[in-house]
Amino acid sequence: MGARAGIVVTGTEVLTGRVVDRNGPWLAERLRELGVDVGRTVVVGDRRTDLAAALRFQLADHDLVLTSGGLGPTADDLTAEVVAQVQGRTLRLDADLAEQIGRRTADPDAARKQALVPEGATVLPPIGTAPGLVVPGPGAPVVVLPGPPGELQPMWPSALATDAVRAVLARAEELRQAEVRIWGPREPELAALLRAHEQAHGSLADAGLEVTTCVRDGELEVVTRYRPGAAEAYERLHQALRDGFGPQVYADDGRDLDEVVAGLLLARRATIATAESCTAGLLAGRLADRAGSSAYLAGGFVTYANAAKTTELGVPAGLVEQHGAVSQEVAEAMARGARERLGTTIGVGVTGIAGPGGGSAEKPVGLVHLAVAADDGTHHRELRLRGDRSVVRRRTVVAALHLVRTVLERPGTMEG
Incomplete structure (x- = not known):
């Protein structure tokens, strides 16, 4: 059965590379640990139409969608408003939340903007001034999280505790990830080994293995994701890497x-x-x-x-x-x-x-x-x-x- 999630990272500063996205990878790994497969991460700027299109794109084939950013007090912070629109919810002022935010900021208009909550949404208590939200569908729920990692990460447990997210996690299955790091061989040598392995044992994908290879500063990194049923197939691949590269495999236990x-x-x-x-x-x-x-x-x-x-x-x-x-x-x-x-x-x-x-x-x-x-x-x-x-x-x-x-x-x- 399983569960899939999509991530929408917002912010023109991220889209243009002025700020490096730390939230997408962090959320993807936390979800993987919970058995939720991330299908796509989409980065969009602070434009209403682009954000709405990205949300609809992710909601079309995912069980859960998460957003980061766009919850601040300025005019370009549009996420809560656009999520409400896409999910068919009316924004309403949460007076208690406005008072809580107001104690943290001297700007009452800013507090009011950040306290506008989609009807039926669960509010995640703010770490800074921006509250998070879990906004139900009609389809998949959307978890709305702030952009600063120092606020997003501490808010994550509150999101996991909501009924909407727990319902998705109940359908999740264990998703394992194994990493093999190699120093010395070139990428064509790894490609040849993987081809030979598939010729001997069949397609890696058909065996339930999602294998990603990466060259990073001269190192070869082989990352494999698989469900428990494919454990035997992974062990064959792991042994092939060990046999093929010997001591050039310097780590296969997740260490860098x-x-x-x-x-x-x-x-x-x-x-x-x-x-x-x-x-x-x-x-x-x-x-x-x-x-x-x-x-x-x-x-x-x-x-x-x-x-x-x-x-x-x-x-x-x-x-x-x-x-x-x-x-x-x-x-x-x-x-x-x-x-x-x-x-x-x-x-x-x-x-x-x-x-x-x-x-x-x-x-x-x-x-x-x-x-x-x-x-x-x-x-x-x-x-x-x-x-x-x-x-x-x-x-x-x-x-x-x-x-x-x-x-x-x-x-x-x-x-x-």
Whole structure:
């Protein structure tokens, strides 16, 4: 039987890319956890006709529709009004709600606008000044949520507790999601493996597997969604990926690269220090993004200038003059210097040419040298990356984390 939901994200600022949509993906994952499949997410600007059309489009073939945004006090906040129109409901002033909102704002007209509620709707108590709504059909109900994630997410439990939403959830079936992350192979290799698997076992879709592949900063990500009845088919696919790529499959339990590296550092009771040139602290920042990073991240150095490499990390000036700042020798010296200066288990050195200028025939834009210094020596990788400056820097950080991972995964390395 199952249940399907559609999402409508509103706001011209989202439509034009000035604001990145965080609500659509967040709601889709929360619904997936509840066994509700999301058929479509539609983004529309603050135009009455477009919003009405998007709502009707989603209501046509979904059991539940959710909206985010458009609940503020300004003239372009139209969601409650348009949802009422589409659902055939009259807007009425909720005097108690207007009084409640009025205590949070000095503008009585704004409070009145935000307290206009479609007849028969359930009001979700506001987190800020915008209340949420659950507006019944005649067909599927519409859950109307505010745009700021800090208001939408805390309001979500109230939406789930309403009778209309609970009735939809009663028809939901478990929807599992499995993620396999691979480092090393190219996308054509993955495509060939999947083709061979289908030739041997039949169509993935016919087996009940919805497989999505993605290349993200050089990594391959395979995400599979399936109902419990397709569990055996997924296990065959999972084993094929394991057999085909072996240790290049670095995570198949839902963890991302940051979690894997953090887990290895904690398991080894290892500490890490960074020395960065072209990435200018991005690697240290990525390591610090995860809560609890103080257990393993000692600190880092940003040494753009050659003089800084010498004074801060102890890289010999003659080494830079002989091999150039972007070289294996300097990257290794940077890694050793960071490790020695901060007394850590491992040190990471990063030096490269991110562009758009600064390259040469011998050392083109996109050339990066990475090094990790550890108890068993210094490990080096050379990268030849394509893309603009931001792409080169971002992919360099990912490659550096994978080098750290492979060093930490070596048998017998830094056992805790």
